[in-house]
Amino acid sequence: MAQPTSDWNDKLTLAEAMLPLISKLHRERNVVTSIFGRLLLDVTAIDIIKSHRYARRITDSPLPIDQTLPIVEELATMDLGTASIDIGRLATNFHRNPEEKDLRAYLERQLEPVIGRNKEVESTDVVLYGFGRIGRLLARILIAREAAYGGVRLRAIVVRNKGEGDLIKRASLLRRDSIHGAFEGTITVDEENNTIWANGTPIRVIYSDDPGSVDYTSYGIHDAIVVDNTGRWRDREGLSQHLKSAGVARVVLTAPGKGDLRNVVYGINHGDITDEDTIITAASCTTNGITPVLKVINDRYGVRHGHVETVHSFTNDQNLIDNFHKGPRRGRAAGLNMVLTETGAAKAVSKALPEFEGKLTGNAIRVPTPDVSMAVLNLDLETNVERDEVNNFLRKVSLHSDLRQQISYINSPDVVSTDFVGSTHAGVVDGLATIASGNHLILYVWYDNEFGYSNQVIRIVEEVAGARPMVLPRRESPSEL
Template sequence: MADTASTQTPEWNTQQELAERMVPLLGSLYRENNVVTSIYGRSLVNRGVIDIIKAHRYARRVQDAPLSVAATYPLVEAMAAMDLGAANVDLAELAARHKESGQDVQAFLDAELAEVKGKGGEGLGEPQDVVLYGFGRIGRLLARILLDHAGGGSKLRLRAVVVRKNSEDDLVKRASLLRRDSIHGPFDGTIVVDEDRNVITANGTEIQVIYSNDPTTVDYTAHGIKDALVIDNTGRWRDDEGLSQHLQAKGVKKVLLTAPGKGEMKNIVFGVNSDDITPEDTIVSAASCTTNGITPVLKVIQDDYGIDHGHVETVHAYTNDQNLTDNFHKGSRRGRSAGLNMVLTETGAAKAVAKALPELKGKLSGNAIRVPTPDVSMAILNLELNKATSVEELNARLKQESLTGVLRGQVGYVDSPEVVSTDFVGSDRAGVVDGLATLVNNDGKNAILYVWYDNEYGYSHQVVRVVEKMAGQQVPTFPKA
């Protein structure tokens, strides 16, 4: 008989067994009860065994041991039997509070989750129809995220995509681009194309593909879509006048721009100024990927140390607006080959920060270098602080924010000596601080921070968070602060 003894440690085997038991419970909580679970802000929805174990590898504080699956599994098991209403639950924070309480698991949860106990999934409200106007890099990633959230835990329902028809086999090509991506890999699921109805069915969700060159003439109600929230990914219009064309279409209620908005339009960086969104807002901007990447980190620094002034240099992946080989371009330098050159260009992100963080108005300058990589960018923040600090203190503060702070969904932290840009492909954080690169000069007031950000995927997650806010998706978060 072959030797089937495991070569893995008993500790690993225990974690794996508990994580295997946890997967169906987490799925049931999400789909049947609209409960979104996370570990230090890292979502556990639709995650596998290894993902769950990896999420537990962090410690709440520097002096603590890493979180154990054995500490969170009893909580998940008990929650699954409580018929909870819609909620966001951070299991790491819940486990820490449970340990401090010294209570029995059920007694602890009965008190902690009393607000949603026995509510049977209630709390999300009516579903919100979402339309993607444009289906490029950001549009397709938004579709992936929205589809991943479908079936529970979110009121957002992707109903349609609006594009210009470019060829007779346009629908097949659109579906193929959704199915395969050179940077982010294959779509996780199944995609079926119905050319007779112009419908792409992805993981059981029917997405109506509407062909139009004019946003005012689209009749969404003809496809059963009502009070839709349109996400404009085209960048064609960036002011209220242009984007208001969407509101003239039948079945549209609100519009979100995935680019910096002009004029008095609200530019929202989720987690920083998302509370500025009101039910009356009909047109809102989700700002830029770089503004989202740096503003949450800047807010932490501003709140704790104060920023007198600074400079932001972005090292940005090339984008579709650049040329593959040298050719005419209306912008300076961007006509030169994106795959062969570092291209010095401008960025409005430093000034745009002030739209989300007004206290930094006039305090930041900025520039940008486009480099020959297809995704993941870096922002170098050179800041003159009002209050002195050290590398150790600054890193500890940012790491703590990434684990337990109010911006833990936006700010990430890493201190691995070998990380490079491709390690951040697929990161859902707005920006990730590279702790080993942090510098502070001798007087402690000049700090230089390096912040990685997936300018496609991380930004798309920020956009979805803004959409949820605009849709009025507000469910309680546990444990309470």
């Protein structure tokens, strides 16, 4: 029995040695490290051990800390610029390649794009217009991203005044969340200045019901990106009201846009954003969840046509008990019923991927769970496929491609919806549920329709702000896998 204890103590010693180096990289170089996507930010030694054990899902065995510690030690001596560096991938690739002998030389090749580029980061002001489910999650992510990279800074939220105690209640809802847990840090309220302080970040609460009449410059906010998460306006005319307010440069909508607005799914068509796109929409949570998977499947096998069935958690627009609702069936009690409804996500895919125009149909079932949804992709392909080959391909895409932040993959017999609460990916392919027969393929994709989607929105915000950190080592295109 002594051996496991000794082994644990050895891991603890190595992890504790890594902690100050990780902190130094972050504070002095603005470099955030990760283990196969799991950020090592404000972590404990136990967190580091768990992250290395998590690697067994990727490499089939836990990642030895004595392989990553030398990498972190080298990184701490290098002149690096702002970056997100996956030390798990660096360690695995180095030790699996027998031709690699010199660790320093290997790291210098892999990290060449950011070597010698350490510079002061200029922050872009961000305003949240609305502070509901998505708005509060966006706030949490923005606060964490500012601490990590400093590229975007939450300056204010704009809401309608609900009366006495409004500020206190808004702060309380940010502090506590029944699904996503407590806010990581401290929150205090400055009622005199109408400000919520979150981890040292002052967030001004502005009361307004008119998106075109707020003078943000009077609050010291300039060239801001306004993220409209109210859903009240979804066309160019309505959203253009924000641009009339002093201090606003661009608008991002957290819903599918109408008309000629550019619908962006980060990882798929974010490269199409131009300086002239002053209004951008982030599509829907379901569109974000399915589009990356559909793209890689289409690129590799060709999709003739398909049907998307969404099993979606209930949302705030449904009734808790039976009552009037303008939408069919949505007036029935959300916590007691499966509610058959419509989704525009299947058709919306073509706004990001024009090659899917007319190829997909879709429907949705709202179910009595508060978060995490699933999309069932029922596809007819241009070629016959084997289940294991498709799963192996999607697993490689999730690990090694430039869609690694959008597509994840899991192969566990016991996972259920709550296991995906807090997932930062757009979608997670459930490999054990994959069905393939001839040219017919069925994929099951989990997605946190709140937090995963919110992370996709923030990626767009950072892209527009020019603040996306470079992710290293470089990843391959799915077509190269």
